[in-house]
Amino acid sequence: VYCRGKVIEWDDEWNPLRAVESHVDITKLKETEEAEKKYSEELESKNKELEQFAYVASHDLQEPIRTIASFSELLEQKYKGKLDKEADQYLKFIISSTNRMKSLVNGLLDYSSLGRNKEFTKVDCSLLLKSIQEDMKVSITDTAAEINVGQLPIITGHEIELRLLFQNLISNALKFKKEGIPPKIQIIAEQRTDDIKFSVIDNGIGIEQQYQERIFAIFQRLHSKKEYEGTGIGLAHCQKILELHGGKIWVDSKPNEGSTFNFTLPN
Ligand code: ADP
Numbered sequence: 335v336y337c338r339g340k341v342i343e344w345d346d347e348w349n350p351l352r353a354v355e356s357h358v359d360i361t362k363l364k365e366t367e368e369a370e371k372k373y374s375e376e377l378e379s380k381n382k383e384l385e386q387f388a389y390v391a392s393h394d395l396q397e398p399i400r401t402i403a404s405f406s407e408l409l410e411q412k413y414k415g416k417l418d419k420e421a422d423q424y425l426k427f428i429i430s431s432t433n434r435m436k437s438l439v440n441g442l443l444d445y446s447s448l449g450r451n452k453e454f455t456k457v458d459c460s461l462l463l464k465s466i467q468e469d470m471k472v473s474i475t476d477t478a479a480e481i482n483v484g485q486l487p488i489i490t491g492h493e494i495e496l497r498l499l500f501q502n503l504i505s506n507a508l509k510f511k512k513e514g515i516p517p518k519i520q521i522i523a524e525q526r527t528d529d530i531k532f533s534v535i536d537n538g539i540g541i542e543q544q545y546q547e548r549i550f551a552i553f554q555r556l557h558s559k560k561e562y563e564g565t566g567i568g569l570a571h572c573q574k575i576l577e578l579h580g581g582k583i584w585v586d587s588k589p590n591e592g593s594t595f596n597f598t599l600p601n
Contacts, residue, residue, distance in 0.1 A: 388446040409425060413425075444567070445570060457490070460483070463500060466497060473508050477508050492578070498572075498575065519537075520533075529599060536592050541593055546587060581598045
């Protein structure tokens with residue numbers, strides 16, 4: 335019961351004589367609140383269970399995959415050209431599929447490991463971007479890309495995850511470039527009332543409106559691996575990193591005109 339009251343009459347010694355009161359039955363409200371709390375606790379525990387499952391599964395799958403990969407490579411080294419042409423072809427398929435399985439499982443393991451370390455520190459985004467560009471020097475030079483970084487703030491977060499976030503967005507901007515046109519990438523930040531908004535802008539192939547949400551789901555890709563290499567994990571990583579930091583990510587894009595990946599981090 336929710337009660338409120340107000341004394342309206344006192345005696346000469348200021349002892350209360352009369353009061354007006356209201357009593358509201360809030361049983362239903364409390365029941366709903368409790369049901370909601372229970373539901374969100376259950377949901378959280380199911381999510382944790384799923385994440386733990388993905389972690390254990392991908393971790394335990396690594397060993398047998400490694401064994402298949404190394405024995406099929408040995409088989410190729412020893413018997414290539416000694417069996418018939420078809421056998422050589424089969425071995426090639428086994429090796430390339432095993433390598434792909436290896437990168438998918440590694441990606442899943444990385445994905446489920448995100449957030450295990452919850453230590454947040456101060457991160458100077460300008461320094462972080464400088465060091466990322468150093469690390470990516472080869473692909474930046476190979477694609478003749480031009481990268482412009484605006485003034486970036488110092489934020490609080492998990493440095494390794496924030497590095498992964500920027501790295502994924504930049505490497506996608508380098509990868510999904512228009513044929514014959516060097517990538518131009520701009521990275522800017524805007525201080526807003528409640529958050530900081532970052533944008534990674536490219537002049538690449540762009541993304542059709544209908545796929546702009548789907549690309550953030552794990553293993554979702556819009557191209558075959560022949561057209562563009564990849565596993566479809568990068569943006570799922572970015573989304574999870576932002577969830578762990580209390581932010582969000584989305585894309586604005588038009589096919590053939592480039593994409594702008596925006597994300598926010600709380601102030
Ligand atoms: P991957 O790069 O391994 O394919 P991601 O999860 O990083 O996986 O990206 C998912 C898909 O989103 C990509 O396959 C691509 O189709 C699309 N995409 C991501 N970044 C860009 C970009 N900058 N320009 C155009 N398409 C992009």
